[in-house]
Amino acid sequence: MNDLRRRLARRLTRVLLGAPVQLHDAPLPRAGVYRILICHMSLTLGNALLLTPLMQELEATWPGAEIDVITRSRIARVLFGHYGGFNRAFQLPARGVGHPLQLWRTLRDMRKLHYDLAIDPDPQSQTGRLLLRLARARFKLGFNGPKKSGHVTHAAAVPDDLRSTGQRPVYLLRHALGRVTPEQAAAGDYPVPDIRLDAAELAWGRRTLQRVLDQPQASTGGRSKVIGIFANATGPKWLDAAWWDTLLQVLEAALPDARLVEIIPHFGRSLLDSRYPAYYTGDLRKLASVLGSLDAHVSLDCGVMHLACAAGAPTLGIFTTTHADEWGPYGPHNHVLRAHDLPPATIAREVATLIGALPARRLPPV
Numbered sequence: 001m002n003d004l005r006r007r008l009a010r011r012l013t014r015v016l017l018g019a020p021v022q023l024h025d026a027p028l029p030r031a032g033v034y035r036i037l038i039c040h041m042s043l044t045l046g047n048a049l050l051l052t053p054l055m056q057e058l059e060a061t062w063p064g065a066e067i068d069v070i071t072r073s074r075i076a077r078v079l080f081g082h083y084g085g086f087n088r089a090f091q092l093p094a095r096g097v098g099h100p101l102q103l104w105r106t107l108r109d110m111r112k113l114h115y116d117l118a119i120d121p122d123p124q125s126q127t128g129r130l131l132l133r134l135a136r137a138r139f140k141l142g143f144n145g146p147k148k149s150g151h152v153t154h155a156a157a158v159p160d161d162l163r164s165t166g167q168r169p170v171y172l173l174r175h176a177l178g179r180v181t182p183e184q185a186a187a188g189d190y191p192v193p194d195i196r197l198d199a200a201e202l203a204w205g206r207r208t209l210q211r212v213l214d215q216p217q218a219s220t221g222g223r224s225k226v227i228g229i230f231a232n233a234t235g236p237k238w239l240d241a242a243w244w245d246t247l248l249q250v251l252e253a254a255l256p257d258a259r260l261v262e263i264i265p266h267f268g269r270s271l272l273d274s275r276y277p278a279y280y281t282g283d284l285r286k287l288a289s290v291l292g293s294l295d296a297h298v299s300l301d302c303g304v305m306h307l308a309c310a311a312g313a314p315t316l317g318i319f320t321t322t323h324a325d326e327w328g329p330y331g332p333h334n335h336v337l338r339a340h341d342l343p344p345a346t347i348a349r350e351v352a353t354l355i356g357a358l359p360a361r362r363l364p365p366v
Helices: 002-017 045-049 052-061 076-080 100-111 126-134 168-176 199-213 241-254 284-291 303-310 344-356
Strands: 035-040 066-071 086-091 114-120 136-144 154-157 226-230 259-263 296-300 315-319 335-338
Touching: 035 126, 045 076, 045 303, 052 066, 052 076, 052 168, 066 076, 066 100, 076 086, 076 284, 086 100, 100 126, 114 126, 114 168, 126 136, 136 168, 154 168, 199 259, 199 284, 226 241, 226 303, 241 259, 241 344, 259 284, 284 303, 296 303, 296 344, 303 315, 315 344, 335 344
Parallel strands: 035 066, 035 114, 066 086, 114 136, 136 154, 226 259, 226 296, 296 315, 315 335
Antiparallel strands: none
8 A cells, every 4th residue: 555655646746746857967065055955754753853863964064054844743843943054844734635725835935945955865755755846946865766756966775784764864965975885874974863952951851850869969970870761652562561560670680779760651641650750741852851861761662762862861772563773773872672572581681781881971060
């Protein structure tokens, strides 16, 4: 069904927008790019956060440029607003068919502007490619391959050896600039997701975590490590209370001096029988501030896992069904635990080993 939908979308795109844009032989220019548009369709928190490495790369390449994002995410400004280059988000409805007037107005507003560069960072989304073709831009950048039609001025094949959703858009841009080849893709140094917490947010998060724990000591090697546990996930990724009970019993025995804090899901109910100190908020930046104050964060593959990583917490992501190479946290002190066929006690011992090896974090004073 998904393949049929994509084929229909490609045909509709050709009918509505005509012939593909001619590919350029020359790389993207390093000068003269001042207005940039990113066409990003995903609704999920994790997908939006995995766009931040591209934001960092764009700021480093064109530090004087403004960046707009057209997206279905309702929290784009919350996530990207602390990037100096971020200008505005064009808010698409979650279901365009059900809100045609809002869809038309958003597309109209987007097409009023002329961009130097528009980017479709997704290797598969046909809607992202349609938005790219609708955008008025001098240069258009996107992946090329069996799941994506052309219609760009600069293209890159999807690299086989680089599957990370956060790293692929950065590779796409670097390839268009002539700075990386497919052979170098997997070996490259890629920016880590970053929500750009400022000093005041980090200090607030630290104070809040201290109140939750009733532990006023500074974050140095002289105190117990504080480990955040988020026990929720969606669909087949979710694991029951018995699985978590076993993991936490083994983890507490392996790290007797550690302090555990439960991060409460958005629906406001503990999944660990309220036996640990806990933190709850519906504000994403407040949540990120507290996550960024942890010595380590442990969860299944979910949006909060990506938020912890983007907040700077050493993040251990447990993967049971999804592809860790595609969605796993990366960067210093972040780890993937492939738990597809492993019992929770085995995972707990691996978690304890990794956390035990983490250096003491030195966070800003409160």
